[in-house]
Amino acid sequence: MYSDPADYAPAGPDFVYPHSSYMPPSASPFGTVKLGDGDPLTPFYPAIESAFRIPEEEASLPKIPAQSISYDDAWQILSRMGGAVAPASWQGNLNNTYHTGPGLAHPGWKVNVDVNNNNTQTTTYNVVGVITGHEEPDRYVILGNHLDAWLFGGLDPNSGTAAMLELSRVFVHLRNETGWRPRRSLVFCGWGAEEYMAVGSTEWTQQFAKQLSDRAVAYLNVDMALEGNYTLRTMSSPLLTDAVFESAKKIPNPDPAEVMVGRKSVYTTWAARRPDPLQPDTPLLQAIGSGSDYMGFQHNLGIPSMDICYTHDNSTIGEPMYHTLYETFAVVDEIYDKGFHFHSAVAAMWGDLAVVLSESKVLPFSLVSYAAFIKRAQDHIAQRYGDLIRSQNITLKYFTDAGQTFNTSAFIFNKALESLDLKSPLVVRRVNDQLMMVERSFIDPRGLPKQPELNHVITAPSKNDAYSSTAFAGLVDTLADIEEAAEEDRQHLWRTFAEHLAAVTHLLETAAKVLSGDLW
């Protein structure tokens, strides 16, 4: 595998690092090709001393040796490929015509690859600290970042780790100097082995699943604080929409050029440079998919989660030096963030969110945003697949109605909040418990179709594209499978769809009921 200059060095060979932040010819990005999160030997259960470990041959470990190489090395191979000319959309920017093979252009040529990956079992460590809340020590606002890096980790994760260290220093200082303690506990987590499919955080959420389900208010992740300096990028449960927006409005813009054109906050640049296509005056809040330590929290436990980062302008697919030997402190210090102002902005926003969520009497959860998110996703399914579904005499009515019921419940709940006696600690606890249960409502303990290791029926990532964030992945994946399936395989897929549709509908009704405060 290699990264083509078409994707990572769009300004040509002369304008790459160190002359820009584009990918130089000898950079080779590391990564894992394992599928599935967590310790592959302990599916569903924590990798503690007493765990049962499945035999390695049963584990979801890749069987094909994989090696990433630089585009310089890739050119050595690609320029010598035989076979047909590759389609236009497969042609990259290396200085040759791309061929598909099979084989090289001359029968005697061979490629020898030495793969130095080795298979080891080893121990990884999570580092966890807590500032105990003074009113509700049994409610947790959790901040997380990972500690491992493929190489130097200048961006991933050290930009985030620097922010985490600074935040924990500031909070402990505040506590020690002023006696301040948050209303709810603040938990600071440094995760081990994130790069190997989030092993540390996954096993931790499995080990403490019940405590976290019962007590955690939110999970705030920063993997990289920075992978560019163009705009903020967030992925979040819809429940945290207002909290994220309000916080971004408070943080001064770290980009002097943007301040000059009147964009004084992180929010204004974000709204200008990455607007929501559906609501162009609002910044785009991406749905939370796969790819970092929030997965276990959001998709298994139903703890509203988010991840923030300063990102690039999308002229490249990702940050060009990500996971390569070039991802150093120098890149950050000299190219991306001279003076570390963008780092400060992300750390400040992260800290502000932690304070808001741990201090707010009533949790600032965006029920209306969640209802709108659900409505959009339901409309998409109805538009894209409605005819297909009706052809099977399956009705979307209950599903749609349940979304509407949730919307109504959210409205009534918010209205009732206005007249509640928030001086009573038990009244406050009760409404917050209801708010906490909303995201939990979407957790199906029986898992998603074909993805039993994921439980969130709305936000869990699609099995066909884990990084993207398809809402209702279990429904949409099954419909996509039906469209591609042979006639004889469709019947059982429709059965799967109808079963999961009923489960999702039931959970939407549960979320509505939870907010109503009635038991039944």
Next chain:
Amino acid sequence: MYSDPADYAPAGPDFVYPHSSYMPPSASPFGTVKLGDGDPLTPFYPAIESAFRIPEEEASLPKIPAQSISYDDAWQILSRMGGAVAPASWQGNLNNTYHTGPGLAHPGWKVNVDVNNNNTQTTTYNVVGVITGHEEPDRYVILGNHLDAWLFGGLDPNSGTAAMLELSRVFVHLRNETGWRPRRSLVFCGWGAEEYMAVGSTEWTQQFAKQLSDRAVAYLNVDMALEGNYTLRTMSSPLLTDAVFESAKKIPNPDPAEVMVGRKSVYTTWAARRPDPLQPDTPLLQAIGSGSDYMGFQHNLGIPSMDICYTHDNSTIGEPMYHTLYETFAVVDEIYDKGFHFHSAVAAMWGDLAVVLSESKVLPFSLVSYAAFIKRAQDHIAQRYGDLIRSQNITLKYFTDAGQTFNTSAFIFNKALESLDLKSPLVVRRVNDQLMMVERSFIDPRGLPKQPELNHVITAPSKNDAYSSTAFAGLVDTLADIEEAAEEDRQHLWRTFAEHLAAVTHLLETAAKVLSGDLW
């Protein structure tokens, strides 16, 4: 199927109903032969309008027609049976030598049976009422009894339903006359279709699983208030041990003969007539297995549950007229409970438990009893199966240690309670939330080995004997299977055992951690 007079008319043919409460010759007990609880068309999910219903041919419905008959009718067949003489332990008390068949004694004889069972889908109703708690409306103490009867239901369920109606009348009267409201909400449930494998309560616990998991404090079942007048009989989660004992001590003895010999409370007769063989000065509190509407609460959701009843002296296997046409009001009124004093005692105890659990500031849960229960069950497994387990190089150490850790945590928690500031509503809520989480800790969302529809790893009933109450059924059932399995089948059973042992150990550690108050 029939009930033999050896089991149900032990005093001979002349001393049966109406001369005693023993079974008369023409009584035929009704019952279900279906396996598995709840609506057979909606496994794991609630049977609501939007539910997915599996095809009937996939449902766990019995395929063999079944007919219960009286022992009078059974004699007509058994006295004409051919084949070998049955073993001594199979000989009953009908006036003939029992033969095993095959076939009848004369080749031309035939038995024609008209079976009038028919297969219908129909609707059943639960009736639910609530008295909202004034301090913690979002905490529920739930009382339940079923509404359906096979025939007249003089005992099952009407003895219990009478108690339920009287209790709800009393509580509503109290509220209306005095303004009294309980600290926590009291929920009164009348279940539909209990006799068909607890359909009403199972579907209800599936529909409101998340709310109940989050909010229910305890479930108090009375199926029959009375099936005899000899002694109280209770089945209970170990967590309710103290509450049940303390309540039984408060209730005046309804039996004048017992009062005459100095046994003034329900508790003293119970302790005298049904002592715990392991602690002879204490009454026997039976573990809670299968057989009534508590199943979904206890074994799926981990809500501590109990069932109380006045019972017989065990001279018969069960109440002799149970589920027959003879189980009438007259039996209750003239034989079992002239003046309805035993009914009153059960209703009073049920109501007292409801008040104690809804009013106590700190929930009166018996952590130490639970730890002792776990220890006894662990010792039993080690003694009965220790050599077998060691022969596979599987260690019980982590399992045993986890039980000990739970015991230690319980002790420390109780000690810490003594110095807590119980004037703070949030401190009280926090310790109660910890107490509520103890039973939840033992719920494995992935289910038990070979019983995926059950989740409680300690109290769920054995697959080999659902009515009995084997602790750690998943472990013990698998060990029993291993002993009976052919050599070639043992390896995968040992794998199942080792996997489940690790899961159970993890959940015991979770229960201990929950009490410690620490997150990790």
